[in-house]
Amino acid sequence: MKKSVLFGALTTAGLAAGAAQAATLDDVKERGELNCGVVTGLAGFGAPDANGVWEGFDVAVCRAVAAAVLGDPMAVNFVPTTGQTRFTALASGEIDMLARNTTWTFSRDTDLKFDFVGVNYYDGQGFIVPTALGVSSAKDLDGATICIQTGTTTELNLADFFRNNNISYEPVPVETNAEGQQQYLAGACDAYTTDASGLAATRATFENPGDHVILPEIISKEPLGPLVRHGDNEWADIVRWTLNALIAAEEYGVTSANVNELASAPGTNPEVNRLLGTEGELGGMIGLENDWAKNAIAAGGNYGEIFEKNIGENTPIGLARGLNAQWTNGGLIYAPPFR
Amino acid sequence: MSDTHSQTVPFVRETMIPQAEPPVGNRGVILWMRENLFSGWFNIITTLISLYVIWWALSHTMPWVFRGIWNASSLTECRAIRDATLPEGTSAACWAVLTDRWQQLLFGFYPRELYWRPVLSLVIFLVAIAPVLFPRVPRGALLFTAVSPFVMFWLLWGGTAWFPISIGLGFVLGWAAWRALAPMAGTLVASIVAVALPIVYWLYTAGPLARELEQVIPFRMEYVSSQDFGGFMLSFIIGIAGIILSLPLGILLALGRQSDLFIINKISVGFIEIIRGVPLIVWLFTASLLLNYFLPPGTNFDLMLRVIIMVTLFAAAYIAEVVRGGLAALPKGQYEGADSLGLSYWQSMRLIILPQALKISIPGIVNTFIGLFKDTTLVVFIGLLDPIGLSNAIRASTEWNGIYWELFVFIGLLFFICCFSMSRYSLYLEKKLQRGHN
Incomplete structure (x- = not known):
């Protein structure tokens, strides 16, 4: 009895509150934490270590987005999702983005009302x-x-x-x-x-x-990538371009080791300057600080570093880059220009 | 006459010989074995076969268990140690995964420096149930039992202590309303107010009140979110909360199902049949997926709380049926006797019917509880990291990928200890309540 009354009250409250849904970016900033859906455990792609700190190839994308938006790669609340719960968790707003080796398919992108923001791993x-x-x-x-x-x-x-x-x-x-x-x-x-x-x-x-x-x-073909809800294009842009920033950083040789140095003053490559915010106002266009990409890259390194650290040839998983090499090396990984 | 005898027989024993033990083959272990294991050709054959099977099973598992390696940082290292120290081809368990990850299996991601909090709340729980379980503990301790859920809540989640206190005030409020209204406004009005008033209070006043009090007198400790709960702690919290909450709810439902009041009766029947007619896993998916669509976007109605509610409702439906069995087993004379004494409905239930009915239902109730406790592992399917979920997560780390049995042996052992103690307690309770006339 008591519970049904509680549910009833919550539902009514929900109908009232539903109309005034804020943008995801504002929610995340207000919360000070990114809710990121991940796997419950998949070797190399996402798993907690002995101290409960999540790490992995997909997890790194969450951290990069948190770093870009909040400036802190650790400000992520990881929500473990299963194959069955992942889409509902995203659709209902329980998580802000899903980075959980999810294959980009037609029906998921359209019928389920999600936006795949890119591909971070070409699998098969x-x-x-x-x-x-x-x-x-x-x-x-x-x-x-x-x-x-x-x-x-x-x-x-x-x-x-x-x-x-x-x-x-x-x-x-x-x-x-x-x-x-x-x-x-x-x-x-x-x-x-x-x-x-x-x-x-x-x-x-x-x-x-x-x-x-x-x-x-x-x-x-199993193109795996992060996804967000339909309807909040500003948020989708942020996640998409954070992923692109990681990919572009590898292409231009920006690594976690030299990113701070390169971001301290404008260098010779104008594309790197725009990426790292030493030139132009790219950050402002997506509602972030101008050093957003610098933070994202500093969080876990560029795409290649993340790959090598979590699933690359020197890890027990030992995957070769293959299709996931940069386009300049004959792979499919390709970031549109930062301009 | 006696002379004749003494001359015809050379020796007559005049004292009894002391009682001797039976021959070796007819006493002790050998007798027991002869009677129980080797009486007849069929038993001999089955005994030998069983012995062989036991020996076979143990000889294959025990060396693996006892050769186990406890100190290593990864499965690869385990294998290297094994190859270096043991002859080639021998298998050995890699218990090192437990030394490395036992905290996670027990506490999930709960902050390590705060482990004392769940441990302390378990101790409080054990102390708090003592007056309920054992009659020799003084009755005054029941007051502690009533307060303990709020203390445990605060210890587990932390945050401001005023929140559980203001929630607890709701119960006091309901009780006060009942005491104040029952004599003058009648039972019906009093019970409606006693239920409605706390709900209104919880919905609108409890939260702000706690915040105000917190600002006046700060009294808080570090907040731990439900996300960090995991492992056996999670199973325990869901299981224990479900057990404690489902018993009273189940009893009420059983009484409701027997009630003559049409609406109460039909609601109880409908609730029990609907909840019982659908698998628990479906209810868990409802809790985790469907409710999300009904709840306002952005409200984060804690997933763990949702699961506890669902598990409680599910167990309550089963308990209701078990208790109904107990109620039905009572002779009609007990009901009529209670009525003839002029007892009210609640008095007769409390003093005559339920004590007997519950006694009959104990095995069924404990059976349901054991089932409920084990069913908590189903939450793995909705992404909560219970021990099974964590075993998947642990296996997904690069150090322990490929490990399998060691984790499951550990999880199984802990579950067995818990369930076995529950079943022993139920036996104790049955013996204690045995009155010999049933």
């Missing part, structure tokens, strides 16, 4: 098999049992791939990546399929990584 679905199986291509997997996470796009991609190539397979459904690892190692399936970044991370944890090989076929 791959296969891992034991070397002993003697398979060198995914097309040799005719009749194989394959461990697959249920309810994901990977499940649908797998069905498409096998149908296109006119070969058969037997799915072994698993719930989580951890379960997939265990089932695969226990021999419950001949092959395990998930995003290639996940496969690399998984393989790195094996006792004998050399006994397993990741097949060359990538059977789907």
Whole structure:
């Protein structure tokens, strides 16, 4: 009884308050904290360390945005979301942005009413098999049992791939990546399929990584990126250009080591000057201080530094840049001009 | 005659020989084994097979457990230590993940220097339930029990102490209204006012009052947000809050379902059937997802609070049915006896019916509580970091990616200890309340 009255009162209060919704940027500034949706735990992309401090490739995007808006990369309130809760959390305003290895798809961008502000990792679905199986291509997997996470796009991609190539397979459904690892190692399936970044991370944890090989076929496009709600374009701009600032910083050689020096006085490269606010008023155009990009870059380094620190070749996950190299190095990572 | 005898028989024992123990094969352990394990060919075979299975299971797990490595900073280091110290091919647990992360599994992200606060509130909880659980504790301690939820709330979340105090004042207000109105305005009016007044007070006055008082006399400690709660602390808070709140609510619902008042009866039946007819996980998703759409944008109605409410309602529906079973099991004569003594409805319930009905329901109630406590792990699906959720998070760190059983063994062990103590207590309670006439 008491509770229903409470809910009723809150709902009525909500109808009254709903009309006067402030802009996300003002909310964040007033709160002094960015609410950022992240994974509940994915190796390299987002996980708390022993002290409860979140770190990872996606987490770094949250920190950069917090640094750009609030000047403090630690002023982030990380909200762990699952595959099911992530979109509602964003749509309902519980979080200001979502940086949770989420694939940019047509329906998510349009029907679900979100705005993907860019791509921070180009992923794709791959296969891992034991070397002993003697398979060198995914097309040799005719009749194989394959461990697959249920309810994901990977499940649908797998069905498409096998149908296109006119070969058969037997799915072994698993719930989580951890379960997939265990089932695969226990021999419950001949092959395990998930995003290639996940496969690399998984393989790195094996006792004998050399006994397993990741097949060359990538059977789907999974562009992962941060997203925000439809309707607040100013906020979307801030998140989009913070990501672009990290990418541009790598292209122009601005790193966490030299960013303070480069931002102290105008240098020779006008693009860097505009980016770091020593020239022009780019920060004011998106409602931020002029040193916003400097703060974002100082938070965790440029895109390349973030990549190397969390998932790069010197980490246990050991991903090569591949598609995620700068466009100047033959990759797809490309920031529009800061002008 | 006796002479004859003495001459025909060479020896007659004149004293009894002292009682001797039965032969080795007929006493002690061997007798017990013969009777219980090896009586007949079928039992012999099953015993041998069972022994083999137990030996097989233990011989495969125990070396792994006891060879375990406790000091390492990552799984890779664990494996390196194992390869260096143990013969090739032996497996060993990597317990180092627990030494590294046990604080997180127990407390989530709660600030480390404040660990004394949840620990102290657990102690307060244990002291506070003592007068409820054990009859020998003096009754005056119940006052402490009534105050303890507010103290625990303050200890766990921190912030200003005036907030829980002003919330608690609402109960005092309701009680005072009841005492003042009941003699002159009648029970119905008094109970309506006693319920309505605190609600109005909580909605409009409690918050500002707490803020005012805080400004006059600051009395606060560091605030910890629900986001930082996790691990077993989270399971405990959700479980204990659910258990404490669902019992009275469940009893009221059970009485409501038996009530002759049409509306109360139908509301109770509807509530119980709807809540019970839908899986808990759906209610949790409702709490975390659907409510967000109903609540005003920007209001942050704490997710943990929403979960506690849902878990409480869910458990209350089950408790209601268990208690209804107890009520139905009482002979009709008990109800009629109570009526014939001229007791009012609440008097008869309090003094005659409920003490007996609840006694019968104890196993069912404890069963529901154990289930509720274990069900708290379902919150992992809505992104709360309970022990299972944290085990995922821990596995996602680069140091411990790939570890599996060690975390689950630890979590399982802690849950087992809690649930086992609850079931032991229920046995104790059943024995204590045994009156022999049921």
